[in-house]
Amino acid sequence: MAIQMIGIDHSVAAIDIRTVFSFTQKKTVEALEIIKQEKGICGCVLLSTCNRMELWVSTEEGCVITLYELLCKIRAIHNDEYQKYFTERKEEDAVQHLFRLACGLESRILGEDQILTQVKGALVTAREHYAADNVLEVLFRMAVTAGKKVRTNVTFSTGNHSVIHRALQTLRQEGLEVKGKKCMVIGNGEMGKLAATVLQQEGADVTVTVRQYRSGVVQIPQGCRRIDYGKRMGLISSCDFVVSATASPNYTLTKEGLQAVDLDHELILVDLAVPRDIDPEVQKLMYIRFYDIDYFKVDVLSEKMKAGIREAESILKEQMEEFCNWYRCLDVIPRIGKIKEEVATDLDLRLYKILHQLPMEVFEKETLEKQIHRAAQKVTNKMLFELRGRISDAAFRECIDGLEEIYACQVSNAFDFNEKGE
Numbered sequence: 001m002a003i004q005m006i007g008i009d010h011s012v013a014a015i016d017i018r019t020v021f022s023f024t025q026k027k028t029v030e031a032l033e034i035i036k037q038e039k040g041i042c043g044c045v046l047l048s049t050c051n052r053m054e055l056w057v058s059t060e061e062g063c064v065i066t067l068y069e070l071l072c073k074i075r076a077i078h079n080d081e082y083q084k085y086f087t088e089r090k091e092e093d094a095v096q097h098l099f100r101l102a103c104g105l106e107s108r109i110l111g112e113d114q115i116l117t118q119v120k121g122a123l124v125t126a127r128e129h130y131a132a133d134n135v136l137e138v139l140f141r142m143a144v145t146a147g148k149k150v151r152t153n154v155t156f157s158t159g160n161h162s163v164i165h166r167a168l169q170t171l172r173q174e175g176l177e178v179k180g181k182k183c184m185v186i187g188n189g190e191m192g193k194l195a196a197t198v199l200q201q202e203g204a205d206v207t208v209t210v211r212q213y214r215s216g217v218v219q220i221p222q223g224c225r226r227i228d229y230g231k232r233m234g235l236i237s238s239c240d241f242v243v244s245a246t247a248s249p250n251y252t253l254t255k256e257g258l259q260a261v262d263l264d265h266e267l268i269l270v271d272l273a274v275p276r277d278i279d280p281e282v283q284k285l286m287y288i289r290f291y292d293i294d295y296f297k298v299d300v301l302s303e304k305m306k307a308g309i310r311e312a313e314s315i316l317k318e319q320m321e322e323f324c325n326w327y328r329c330l331d332v333i334p335r336i337g338k339i340k341e342e343v344a345t346d347l348d349l350r351l352y353k354i355l356h357q358l359p360m361e362v363f364e365k366e367t368l369e370k371q372i373h374r375a376a377q378k379v380t381n382k383m384l385f386e387l388r389g390r391i392s393d394a395a396f397r398e399c400i401d402g403l404e405e406i407y408a409c410q411v412s413n414a415f416d417f418n419e420k421g422e
Contacts, residue, residue: 001042001135001330002059004090005097006067009052010108013085015294019275020082021071023048024247025125031074032131040065043133045140047122049115050163050191050274050293051108056098058135095323098139099316102147103154108297109166110305111154111312114191116147135330139323146319150312155304163272164195164243166296168202176268179203184239186232186253187246188220191272195243197221207235236261243270244277255281263287325389332400336384339400342407344376 008021023031028046035044035055040063045056055067068083089097097106102119104111123140126132132140168178183204185196192208200206200223208220209229220226227235236242236258244252253269263286271278271292283290329336351372355365388396 001061002063002091003056003094003135003139003327004059004067004088005054005056005094006071006086006088007052007054007097008082008085008087009054009106010294010297012087015274015276015292017082017085018051018053020077021048021053021075022274023053024249028125029129032126032129034074035070036131038065038070039063043126043136044131045122045126045136047119049118050272054101056094056136056139058133092320092324095139095320095327096316098143099146099320099323100313102143103150103312103316104147105309105312105316109163111151111308112162113151114162116144116151117190119147120144135327138326142319142323146316149319150315153315154308154312162194162198163191163293163296164198167243167270167272167291168198170296171268171270171291178241181205181240182238183207183241183243184209184227184232184235185224186229186242186244186277187248187273188218189245189247191245192243193221195245195272196224199241199243200224204241233257233261236267237263239267240265241268241270243272245272246277247273248277249275251279252277253282254279255285258282258285258288321389325385328393329385329388329396332397335400335404336381339384339403339407340377340380343380344373346407347376348373 008018010018023046028048031046032044035041035046035057040060041057042060043058047054047056055071057065057067059065067088068080068086072078072080072082098119100106102116104113104115107115119140123132123137123144127137171178178199179202181204183199184207185192185199186209188196188208188210196206196208200221206221206224207227208224209232210218210220210226211229218226232252242253246252266287266289269278269282269288269290271290274293276292278290278292280290280292282288348369351369355369358365360368384399387399391399
C-alpha cells in the first residue's frame, strides 16, 4: 500500500491557472468515479477550494501512476503546460502536508478556520461515493482530529481567520469602510453566508441573492435582506460594495452587464470565488474598483504567529507519529486481529469452569463472558500498539511472529487445561 498526492495552490498558481483544475461538488463526484476505476488505485479523495486543488490516492504496492496525466484526462487537457504548477508528494511527506493543511499552516491566511471543514468535507464526499479506502479514511480522520486539537490549543493571532475577514481588513487599510454602506452578497452558500454575516456585523446594510429554483425554505443570515438572483443587476446602481462568492462555473457579473448599469459613484467589487465569479475586465469600467481572492494575503508573520506555528508543529508531530505507527503496521493489522481473538479465546477457556460454577442466571453468565472477551481484546490491542511505539519495527514484527507461534500451539491446549481442572 502507498500514499501519494498531487496539488496546485495559491503559492505557485494565479487564480486563472487554479480555475482550470477547480472542481464543483458535482464535478468532484464525477472525477472520483473515474479515478477509483483506475487500475492499482485503492482509494481516492479530491479536495477543491478557492486556494487549492489536491488529489489524494492510495495505491497497491508497486503501482506506477502519473496523477498529473490522470487529472489532464479528466479535464480534457492534452499537453503538459500546467505541470510546472503542480507539486507531488508521497508517503510521510504527503502525510505531513495534509496534517499541516488541516490546521491552517498551509493556508494563505494562517490558521484559517474554513480549511478544516473543507478537508473533512472532501473525506465525506469520497466516503459517500465509496471512493475512500481504509488508509485514506484513517489519514484524513486523524488529520482532522489534529487540526481540531491545534485550533483548540493554539492562537495564531487575535483576529478572525477567514477570507472575508482578511478582505475587510485589507480594504480598511486602503481607507474603505463598510459600516453604513449598502452591500450586496451574490451567493448564499457557505462562503456567501459567512460574508453576509460578517458584513452585517460590521454595520453594513446587506442584501443576499437567492435563486428561485431552489426548493424548500432558503435561509439567509439574520439581519440581511434577500433578492432574487435574477434581479441583482437592478440593485447594483444603489450599492457601495458587491461581494460575489458562488460555486457557479459562469460569471455572476460581466463587463457588458455592468456597462448597462447607470453608476454615478465608486463601486467596490470583491470576488471571493474560484473559478472567478466576476469578469476581471470590469476593472476597466469607470467607477469600478475590483478585487479578487488573490489580492488578499498575509505577507508578514508576527512573532506571535511564529510562536503559534511552533506550538502547532509540536502538536502535529505527535499526531503524525500516531498515524505513521498505524500505517507502518498496516500489513500486520490482520495478524494483530487474530492474536487479539486468540488471546480472548484462551482466557475464555481458562475461565470457563469458574464462570459456570458461579451462582448466576444463564443470561448473566453469557453477558459476563462477552464482557470478559471484549476486555481481553482491548487490553491486548492496547498492549501491542503501545509496544509498537516503543521498539523498532523489526523488533515489533519479531514479537508478532512469537505470539503467533505461541498461540498456534497453546489455544488448542487451553480446553485440555480446563478439562483436567488444573
